[in-house]
Amino acid sequence: AQAEKAPYPHFMLKEIHEQPQVIRETLRGRIEGTEIAFPGLKLDPGFLKSLRRLYITACGTAYHAGLIGKMLIERLVRIPVEADIASEFRYRDPLLGPGDLLVVVSQSGETADTLAALREAKAKGATVLAITNVVGSSVAREAHEVLYTWAGPEIAVASTKAYVAQVVLFTLLAVYLARLRESAPPELLRELAAGLPGLSETVQAVLAREEEIAALAGARKGWEHTFFIGRGLDWAVACEGALKLKEISYIHAEAYAAGELKHGTLALVTEGVPVIALATQPALWEKMQSNIREVKARGADVLAVTGAKAAEIVAVADEAICLPPVHPLLAPVVAVVPLQLFAYYAAVARGCDVDRPRNLAKSVTVE
């Protein structure tokens, strides 16, 4: 195993660095110019056009990809999407039936709760589309249709490249469905499709700033709890950033919708508490600026992950990682990368066993 991760000290770091390639692989054969197609996908276009709502279910990191899928599909396809954790979804007699589509997301394709939700949906007559990374996995075999994330084997327990591939796939799916249903302005859909292949280079540009991000993580010493805040897509990215940090560094991290802070959580923001503020959506910068001011006023140490031209965010944060220019709807793919590196270097600084965190399994096949 030592040889396989070389020259990287951990599989997680290797897999983080594979992401530009994974983005290319996940797009391969599915995008031609600005045309999107899913060769081999047999879902009837009539069925996809008639969908009145959509369900997404998954566990852990895959669920966080599902949250982004929900927001992108709602935004572009204009139908309600419910995204829920599989262990909740399956036990609540989900309102699924013939004519409904459930998208299940699973890197391994073996997660017990996700598989059980899939079976429950099938038993109720719904159609199941799986997004998975493992060919021939239980989820792949049992779903009606499969879209593979071509991320290659993921060894580190904390998922990175599979998540990025899941988000890319949801973006493709949202644009594809929106074209089919003519539910979004064609020029917006063209812009998104044209922007997708470039994500590989954009992520590469973020990876080139690894040292800067490592220094930001290393500089925060003796912290035991932190908040990740954001709105909309950034909130979903914040959820994933917080999970990464918890999984491998054991620092308590809570992701919070920035606007909800004042309804209780702000009480926990005191002098020196690190807050990672996600602000990649220009339409929400003004609101995020006031949320950052709110936590700054309580003494928080704010690290912003924001856009290239976000002067109003940079002005109020203590430090900022400014991402390369990217369309706001594509930003989740890019914004998660510094958070992965941040979690990685925070864990390394604390001497944690990054690839094999305590109490966690790569694939949870028991309920």
Ligand code: G6P
């Ligand atoms: C475990 C892993 C997580 C993963 C989750 C779902 O808890 O530790 O990293 O996100 O399972 O796994 P799946 O294979 O279904 O995506």
